[in-house]
Each structure stands twice: as C-alpha cells, then as structure tokens.
Amino acid sequence: MSNELRSRGWFGKTGKDGFIYRAWMKNQGIPSYEFEGKPVIGICNTWSELTPCNAHFRELAESVKRGISEAGGFPVEFPVMSLGETLIKPTAMLYRNLASMDVEESIRANPMDGVVLLCGCDKTTPSLVMGACSVNLPTLVVSGGPMLTGKYKGKDISTSDIWRFSEAVRSGSMSQEALSVAEACMCRSRGHCAVMGTASTMACMVESLGLSLPGNAAIPAADSRRKVLAQLSGIRIVEMVKENLRLSDILTRKSFENAIKVNAAIGGSTNFVLHLLAIAGRIGVELSIEDFDIHSKDIPLLANLQPSGKYFMEDLYYAGGLPAVMKEMEDMLHKDCITANGKTVAENFSDAECYDREVISTSAEPFNEISGIVVLKGNVCEEGAVLKPSAASAHLLKHTGRAVVFEDIEDYKNRIDDPELDIDETCVMVLKNVGPAGYPGMPEVGNMGMPKKLLSKGVTDMVRISDGRMSGTGFGTVVLHVSPEAAVGGNLSLIQNGDMITLDVEKRLLHADITAEALKKRKAQRVQPPSPYNRGYVNLYLRHVEQAHLGADFDFLRGSSGSEVTRDSH
Numbered sequence: 001m002s003n004e005l006r007s008r009g010w011f012g013k014t015g016k017d018g019f020i021y022r023a024w025m026k027n028q029g030i031p032s033y034e035f036e037g038k039p040v041i042g043i044c045n046t047w048s049e050l051t052p053c054n055a056h057f058r059e060l061a062e063s064v065k066r067g068i069s070e071a072g073g074f075p076v077e078f079p080v081m082s083l084g085e086t087l088i089k090p091t092a093m094l095y096r097n098l099a100s101m102d103v104e105e106s107i108r109a110n111p112m113d114g115v116v117l118l119c120g121c122d123k124t125t126p127s128l129v130m131g132a133c134s135v136n137l138p139t140l141v142v143s144g145g146p147m148l149t150g151k152y153k154g155k156d157i158s159t160s161d162i163w164r165f166s167e168a169v170r171s172g173s174m175s176q177e178a179l180s181v182a183e184a185c186m187c188r189s190r191g192h193c194a195v196m197g198t199a200s201t202m203a204c205m206v207e208s209l210g211l212s213l214p215g216n217a218a219i220p221a222a223d224s225r226r227k228v229l230a231q232l233s234g235i236r237i238v239e240m241v242k243e244n245l246r247l248s249d250i251l252t253r254k255s256f257e258n259a260i261k262v263n264a265a266i267g268g269s270t271n272f273v274l275h276l277l278a279i280a281g282r283i284g285v286e287l288s289i290e291d292f293d294i295h296s297k298d299i300p301l302l303a304n305l306q307p308s309g310k311y312f313m314e315d316l317y318y319a320g321g322l323p324a325v326m327k328e329m330e331d332m333l334h335k336d337c338i339t340a341n342g343k344t345v346a347e348n349f350s351d352a353e354c355y356d357r358e359v360i361s362t363s364a365e366p367f368n369e370i371s372g373i374v375v376l377k378g379n380v381c382e383e384g385a386v387l388k389p390s391a392a393s394a395h396l397l398k399h400t401g402r403a404v405v406f407e408d409i410e411d412y413k414n415r416i417d418d419p420e421l422d423i424d425e426t427c428v429m430v431l432k433n434v435g436p437a438g439y440p441g442m443p444e445v446g447n448m449g450m451p452k453k454l455l456s457k458g459v460t461d462m463v464r465i466s467d468g469r470m471s472g473t474g475f476g477t478v479v480l481h482v483s484p485e486a487a488v489g490g491n492l493s494l495i496q497n498g499d500m501i502t503l504d505v506e507k508r509l510l511h512a513d514i515t516a517e518a519l520k521k522r523k524a525q526r527v528q529p530p531s532p533y534n535r536g537y538v539n540l541y542l543r544h545v546e547q548a549h550l551g552a553d554f555d556f557l558r559g560s561s562g563s564e565v566t567r568d569s570h
Helices: 015-026 057-070 092-109 124-133 160-171 176-186 198-209 224-243 253-266 271-283 289-294 313-319 321-328 345-349 409-415 516-525 536-544
Strands: 040-045 074-079 114-119 139-143 150-152 155-157 374-378 381-387 398-406 428-431 463-466 478-483 500-504 509-512
Touching: 040 057, 040 092, 040 224, 057 074, 057 114, 057 224, 092 124, 092 271, 092 536, 114 124, 114 224, 124 139, 124 198, 124 271, 139 198, 139 224, 150 176, 155 176, 160 176, 198 253, 198 271, 198 321, 253 271, 253 289, 253 321, 271 289, 289 374, 289 381, 313 321, 321 345, 398 409, 428 500, 463 500
Parallel strands: 040 074, 040 114, 114 139, 374 509, 398 428, 428 463, 463 478
Antiparallel strands: 150 155, 374 381, 381 478, 398 500, 500 509
C-alpha cells in the first residue's frame, strides 16, 4: 500500500528532496517511523476567535487526531481562511470562493492522502467542501455542532428571535435594556446557530450527501458525543484512504437529489441552493436551479424546527437526529447511494428511531404539507428566484401589489422609517443592487425589516423581493436570489415605484405588469455605474463571479484540477 500513498511523493523520496520534506517536519518532535508509509491525513481547521461558532475546533481537532493515530494514520492539522458570519463585512459570502481556493490549493500542494474538514459556521462548510471537491481525495466532514438552546425569561430562544426582537425594539414594544439581556441569554455555549439556519442546514447537507458519519448534523457542540463522533471520523478517514473512497464516488447525481429532498423535509435555508449548486459545479454533477423545485415539490415538512416551526437543533438531536428524519423519508430517497462510512444511505438509517413526534413528524401526518424551495420565473427574474414557503405567510403566497423600490441598501436604510414613505401593507418592497456583484457579495439583507409606520399598525409581513440572500434563521414572504441581478442589468434593475408586481407561488410566477416594449425602452435608458473596485480580491470577484442561479462560484473554478503535483520545491 505504501507505494500507492500520495504522501510518498514527499516523504518517500531519497536524497536532497526527501531530506528537506522530512527534516523540517521533525523539528516538531515527530519520530522517523511516522514517515515510513503511514497514511497522512490532513485536518483542515477553520478555528478562529473571529469565527465564534468554530472557536472550539482546536479541541475537536484533538479528538480527530486521536482517531487517526488509533487507526495507524499520521495526522497533520492545517489552517485555512475562516469565515465568521457574524463579524465579516460586507458579508462572508464575498469570501466563500476565496476560502475555497485556500482549501483547494492547501490540500493539493501538501503531502496528504486524505482530509477531514472541520467546519461549522455558514460559509465554512460549503467553502471547504468546494475546495476539497476540486482535489478529490478521500474526504470526510466533521461539523462543529449547534449551540445549546438559549433561555430568556423562561422561554427558549435562538437566532430566529433576533429578527423578532429587532422589530419589537423598532416598534417600541421592547426596550434596549431588555434587548441587551436577551443578547446575553442567547449564545450560551459553543457552537453555531441553534435553529435550522444556514449552519445547521449545511451540517444536514453534508450528512444527507453522505460526506459525514451518520448523526453528525445535530449533536450539540457542547455534548461529549460530538468529540466521540470526531474520534470515530478520524478512524474512518484512514479506512477511506485504504479503500480509495473519494468524493467523486460519493457525490453522485442521486446523492444531490437526496440532499434536496432532505433539505425540504427539514425546512432548510434558502442559502442551500447557492452552495449545493457550487459544490455540484466543482465535482462535475449536472445540477440546475430548477432541480430544487422539482425534487422538493412533493416532500412534506417533517421537522418542526425554527424558523419554520417551534423547536431547536438540540431538540432534533434528542428526537433522533437526521437519521430519524431520513428514515421517515425512506420511500422518497435513493437508498443505494454510498456514503463516507462505506455503507449505503439505507443502511445508515435502517435502525434509526424517532423519540419525539412533536419534533419529527411522520410522513403520513407531517408537521406541514408545505416545504422545500420554490423556484420562481417571470419578467422580474429571467433566470429564476427562490422562496421558502414554509417560512412565508400563507395569505401572501398569491399577491399583487404596488412596488416600493429601494435602489440599494443605503436607500433602504435612509427611508424605511420615514413617516412620509408612500407604502402600505399591500405593497411589494423591492431592494436592488444587493446581489453577487451589486453589494458586492450578496449579503443577507433580503428579509428587509418592516417600515416603522406599518409595524405600529401590527403588520409583521409583506412581500419582499431582492437579488440578495436571507439568513437561514430568517422568515417571511421573501423572494431572494433574483437572477440576473440588478447590478448586471437584469430586469430587476428596471423596476420602478408604482409598477404592479404579482407573486403566485402555485404558478411559480414573479411578474411585473410591464410590457416587453416598455422594459426594452427602460433597458436602453439604463446607465451602468462604474465600479469603485479596481484592485485586489474584490476586483477579481467582480470579474469572475457567476450569477445566483449558477451558484455564485467563480467561472474559472468550475470542475477540478485533481491532486497531482509533479514538480518538487527544491
């Protein structure tokens, strides 16, 4: 087996090159026998104190190392760019592709036979998986786990409540002092968001794709069983190297369809669409935005989790975790897909049990018949837009209203609380220039807060449309990811105050009552503003980022370059 190990191209060499590759590694106190044919396993760590969700990853990495060593592997931990959703400006999404490049090149350039990806906070999961896909070594994901449920005044709270608290403060029904107390009560342990936000959606995504061990998605970060799973993952990655079980063996068209179906059943984030499309593009699986509607259309919502329901990720784990959800979906899934542990999807959930039907319902009597991601088309979104119906208001799923347009985020912030703003609850709020190129980076501002004058009347939801994203913890009748975006001349850029816009979810329609001739005239009059970014990464991003319906990856990163490196460094 030693001749087949990729790492032997470094540590198995004789002469000057082999001397250099081994000698400097030995200054860490590594004995010679570690270099004599053991599988070298890279632990790709997104630990950072600037990524609070991942701040416990040093500890988690130690558990992975124990497993690798136990199985006869040689563990090497390495850092990559970490994307902290709560701190990075203007948005972590701007840097997802950059982080994926860091991951790809770090794996390819170094002597690794297999990789464990440590990821948790929203963009750390897709960026690591995207980068690893472009190298295609045996790879296994260990998620950091959700934080424990917050407690405030005797009630359970978590990230979805931020939006409720914010509107309560703006309407005057909650004080700043109370908000400060709630702030201290919400994030009371290590881990990512405790609801089915994007981070938990991503953890469920990798488990449903088969890239992690069963049960990975829901174990709380503070639970000792998270470390147990990490150690078992360390053992398993060594076995995967021996079996040569690679990402391309696991990530098939069927596994992507499974992930879409599971995402519908759990009420996963709309951000799932962007990230799964990007991953498919890297591994070479044909996937389109329409697939998200097609394969989630008849899947009921089984998980009663915020923001679409009542409970939290901690509750999901105690109820049986994702295997119990997938067991309930048995007849809806491709059961023969191979997963990272070498077993099929069906084998992984065959013994799963549900311990709480309040949290995980049956497919015969689902928590909600409405689920999934709806893909809309029409003259507002020529290439598509998405909406999460389980988080929307039923009475607004078919609605026609007058457009109230905000040209950019600054325009929105400047006018939203103006008592003279010409808006009522029947209107449709439209926010432009918050897409991939427009912001840049496509921020989570699509679930615009209600105008203050309407909050005071008790209005809690309106139809909102933008080319931006929404946090997976958010909710409302929010149309997102409009493509092409306004900044590149999509029809969204042509919408004006007073235009009548129809949203019809059943018909998958988003349409402005404007003639094709009028749109053509408006487009001819449109002036493209000059870009203020003329250097560095953002300039690269603007020149190469694809539109939302393609996953917002870089055009030059689609596909892979493999793992081979033929030239030595000295």
